[in-house]
Amino acid sequence: MPNIALELGKQSASFGVHSAYGEQQDVDGIRIxxxxxxxxxFGGGSDESGNGGGGGGGYAxxxxAYVRRGDDLRFEPNVVSFLAVAIPFAWVCGRALSRVIRALKK
Known part of the structure; x- marks a missing residue:
């Protein structure tokens, strides 16, 4: 029986943006x-009798996206993802700052 962890490791080498969102696209002369x-x-293992298992997961x-129009290349951020990260980050920073200020006042 092949080692499941090794097989998963070999397959995970091809993961990334390509597997999550696909190839670049050309739309009306604009490359995205x-x-x-x-x-x-990923993880896996087996017991002494040779029974094994494995599993894994991922997130993207x-x-x-980089957008190329002729000779112009620029990055256009995903605003929704930025807000999903920035709002909790700002809350944590604000909370930490308020605790630091409170500790310095004592």
């Missing part, structure tokens, strides 16, 4: 190249 933050994790966050 997706950009994403992806990560994955669309950051935006």
């Amino acid at each position: 190249i997706p950009v994403a933050l992806t990560w994955s994790g 966050v669309p950051l935006g």
Whole structure:
């Protein structure tokens, strides 16, 4: 029986933006190249009798896309993803700052 963890590791080498969002697209002379933050994790094992198992998972966050129009290339961010990250980050920073200020007042 093949080692499941090794097989999953070989397959995960091809994960990334391409597997999450596909190839670049050409639409009416405009080239769109997706950009994403992806990560994955896998594990596996077996017992002494040779019974094994494994599993894994992954996640992808669309950051935006590079858009090329003729000679112009620029990055256009995904505003929804930015807000989904920025709002909790701002809350945590504000809470930490308020605790630091409170500790310095004592």
